[in-house]
Amino acid sequence: MFADVIIDIQHEKLDKIFQYRIPERLEHEVEAGMAVVVPFGKGNRKTKGYVTALSKTCDYDISKVKEIADISRSGVEIEAKLIALAAWMKSNYGGTMLQSLKTVLPIKEKENIKVKKRLRLLIDRETGEKQLHYYLEKNQKARARLMAALLDDQLLDYELVRKKLNITATVIRALEEQHVLAVESEQVYRNPVHAENIQKKEIIYTQEQKRAIMRFCKDYENGIRKTYLLHGVTGSGKTEVYMEMIQSVVDKGKQAIVLIPEIALTYQTVMRFYRRFKDRVSVMNSRLSAGERYDQMMRAKAGEVDVMIGPRSALFTPFPNLGLIVIDEEHEPTYKSEQTPRYHARETALRRAQTEGASVVLGSATPSMEAMYRAKNGEYVLMEMKNRSKMQDPAEVYTVDMRKELKNGNRSILSEQLQRLMKERLEKKEQTMLFLNRRGYSGFVSCRECGHVIKCPHCDVSLSVHRDGKMRCHYCGYEQTHVKICPECGSDHIGEFRAGTQQIEEIVKTVFPQARVLRMDQDSTAAKDAHEKLLAKFARHEYDIMVGTQMVAKGLDFEDVTLVGVLGIDSLLFAQGFRAYETVFSLITQVVGRSGRAKDPGFAIIQTTDPDNPVLNLAAAQDYDAFFEQEIAYRKLGLYPPFCGLCVVGFSGPKEIEVARAAARFSALLGRQAAQQPDLPLRVLGPTPGNIEKINENYRYKLTIKCRADKRFRDLVRQTLGLYEQEKLPSKATVVVDMHSDGDI
Numbered sequence: 001m002f003a004d005v006i007i008d009i010q011h012e013k014l015d016k017i018f019q020y021r022i023p024e025r026l027e028h029e030v031e032a033g034m035a036v037v038v039p040f041g042k043g044n045r046k047t048k049g050y051v052t053a054l055s056k057t058c059d060y061d062i063s064k065v066k067e068i069a070d071i072s073r074s075g076v077e078i079e080a081k082l083i084a085l086a087a088w089m090k091s092n093y094g095g096t097m098l099q100s101l102k103t104v105l106p107i108k109e110k111e112n113i114k115v116k117k118r119l120r121l122l123i124d125r126e127t128g129e130k131q132l133h134y135y136l137e138k139n140q141k142a143r144a145r146l147m148a149a150l151l152d153d154q155l156l157d158y159e160l161v162r163k164k165l166n167i168t169a170t171v172i173r174a175l176e177e178q179h180v181l182a183v184e185s186e187q188v189y190r191n192p193v194h195a196e197n198i199q200k201k202e203i204i205y206t207q208e209q210k211r212a213i214m215r216f217c218k219d220y221e222n223g224i225r226k227t228y229l230l231h232g233v234t235g236s237g238k239t240e241v242y243m244e245m246i247q248s249v250v251d252k253g254k255q256a257i258v259l260i261p262e263i264a265l266t267y268q269t270v271m272r273f274y275r276r277f278k279d280r281v282s283v284m285n286s287r288l289s290a291g292e293r294y295d296q297m298m299r300a301k302a303g304e305v306d307v308m309i310g311p312r313s314a315l316f317t318p319f320p321n322l323g324l325i326v327i328d329e330e331h332e333p334t335y336k337s338e339q340t341p342r343y344h345a346r347e348t349a350l351r352r353a354q355t356e357g358a359s360v361v362l363g364s365a366t367p368s369m370e371a372m373y374r375a376k377n378g379e380y381v382l383m384e385m386k387n388r389s390k391m392q393d394p395a396e397v398y399t400v401d402m403r404k405e406l407k408n409g410n411r412s413i414l415s416e417q418l419q420r421l422m423k424e425r426l427e428k429k430e431q432t433m434l435f436l437n438r439r440g441y442s443g444f445v446s447c448r449e450c451g452h453v454i455k456c457p458h459c460d461v462s463l464s465v466h467r468d469g470k471m472r473c474h475y476c477g478y479e480q481t482h483v484k485i486c487p488e489c490g491s492d493h494i495g496e497f498r499a500g501t502q503q504i505e506e507i508v509k510t511v512f513p514q515a516r517v518l519r520m521d522q523d524s525t526a527a528k529d530a531h532e533k534l535l536a537k538f539a540r541h542e543y544d545i546m547v548g549t550q551m552v553a554k555g556l557d558f559e560d561v562t563l564v565g566v567l568g569i570d571s572l573l574f575a576q577g578f579r580a581y582e583t584v585f586s587l588i589t590q591v592v593g594r595s596g597r598a599k600d601p602g603f604a605i606i607q608t609t610d611p612d613n614p615v616l617n618l619a620a621a622q623d624y625d626a627f628f629e630q631e632i633a634y635r636k637l638g639l640y641p642p643f644c645g646l647c648v649v650g651f652s653g654p655k656e657i658e659v660a661r662a663a664a665r666f667s668a669l670l671g672r673q674a675a676q677q678p679d680l681p682l683r684v685l686g687p688t689p690g691n692i693e694k695i696n697e698n699y700r701y702k703l704t705i706k707c708r709a710d711k712r713f714r715d716l717v718r719q720t721l722g723l724y725e726q727e728k729l730p731s732k733a734t735v736v737v738d739m740h741s742d743g744d745i
């Protein structure tokens, strides 16, 4: 038996993996993830390494392969646990061990350590004063200035001396050579948020909050580790509940990870955690440099913080004694990685918690079908919070039929009712938010007159218009020519629906010239911190109306917002992908939850051409339970997750015909392999063009496979991939496999 061992996991060059022979006496002990002691380098220095994988064969000259000296017995280190997690991710999600390792291990890149330098006075006061006089006599002004400063304060910040005292490096070096001072350096961790003297806000928990907290704490106290699903309406006070749970874990000397989608990681949210946990909290976000991120990871490992907040990647914080993982907005698609390994943070968190004896709390106002299904099956503990914490009434929601608007002569994108309520808000000095679905108004074809949407006759999803002018189904590949006349009512008001935030901003400004309008989208918030700054301005009521993509809806708490308008939801309603309805429901819930957060009652308007759509009505009524029942039945019937796994194999390359051919070839090979195991249930859809057909001059195709995503299936896909690569087809296409897909590639 042989073992792959990485020696230095701290550095960028993780691709150095060495093979070692496992001596017979250790054969039954060595596993992936274990820390071992191995001879390394020319001098065979005894070095600690980590086993990343085991194999029966050796890729090198066997006579030169060294032997593992021993298993490191000094406790199970956090690295070993994370490497074991990486091994699980590789087997579950595919890709290479290195890709998984690079995902889970904190990696130090070169020259990342910010060194803080200081100057220390080496001579006593008396000598110092003499020296000062000497410099003054010689008219060495800079030296004198530095000397005087050092006499005031024997330890000076290097940067301060350089910038504030305006002293050059040459002068400092001269004094250093005269042994007047020493330059010391200290490695500093960079904490991205500075906890000023912030006060904890006292609140009295609601009954529902108390019940959830008690349930968790009692279990935790009794050593019971579970997965909890906290289903609480927006504003029910979930964050307060998380913090209380975290407190009880921290009180036991353990640490907690809080995952929050990046976009919801606002200053407001972060400050709440700081107020509670002071500088025992650290935050990880994509704006940190690689070096800063590494520092935060090291602080966590060294026990300097108890709570790490961050998006998906914060899951891999190397806490030595992890007690709890909280995943807020558990249903968010951003928890699924778009890069190999294509892991899902929820599933991976469950795995990590299980092996490290931690609990998991999933929170959402609109839990994913998967999570709620498991909760109802008793796999997770379900905790409900149905009321807003300040007992505000939920917003009144109206759906507006845009077909009627047209009939009544209103061709504007803003319905009459929405305009009336917006006007009222302006008069009352209250605020309005208009949300536009990000994928925005593109692709599908609908009739403005009757609302009819052109759909695939086989799949019940909308057809999309392609470059060649044809309309196609992304699921089954069905195509037809572009329609010019509505097949339902004969109107020629049919076409692709497109509008972006900029157009809507213009329209709003024209209708309400007196209003101060803020646009929030990827363009306007691209600059660093622009997002935060614009939100803060809106919070200070420097704007009356915000026009934004749904992205900005997350985690916002503005007291003056009493009206929310939802535009362009139809494109999502008819979007491809089995999650479309789930997305619509959660989006509307999220957005409506922004309205009427304080004393004044809130309103929400949903504009649609399909007002009878049951999903819209359930969303307007904010009836999650009814929605769940309906949606889960549909998933069962159509065989979608959680009732089956979905594996997507994506193909891409510069020549469309070759990419299509490669996909077809893979499909044939898969069919042949599967035929040898007739008892393995499997359904292959496609090949079809990818959801985005062309990216960077590369065409994309995909195969969608419905299956039970177990080891047998994964092996089957791996074998097929092997066969496919062996064939070395002349048609070159890059293949990616997403074992647990959401249907996109």
Ligand code: ADP
Residues within 6 Å of the ligand: 203, 204, 205, 206, 209, 232, 233, 234, 235, 236, 237, 238, 239, 240, 241, 389, 390, 557
């Ligand atoms: P959620 O995460 O469920 O949307 P939050 O935890 O953000 O809810 O709470 C919404 C607002 O209500 C926050 O400003 C929070 O401080 C406040 N809040 C939460 N619980 C209470 C409570 N028991 N009493 C008073 N205010 C509360």
Ligand code: ZN
Residues within 6 Å of the ligand: 447, 448, 449, 450, 451, 452, 486, 487, 488, 489, 490, 491
């Ligand atoms: Zn029509």
Ligand code: ZN
Residues within 6 Å of the ligand: 456, 457, 458, 459, 460, 473, 474, 475, 476, 477, 478
């Ligand atoms: Zn179809």
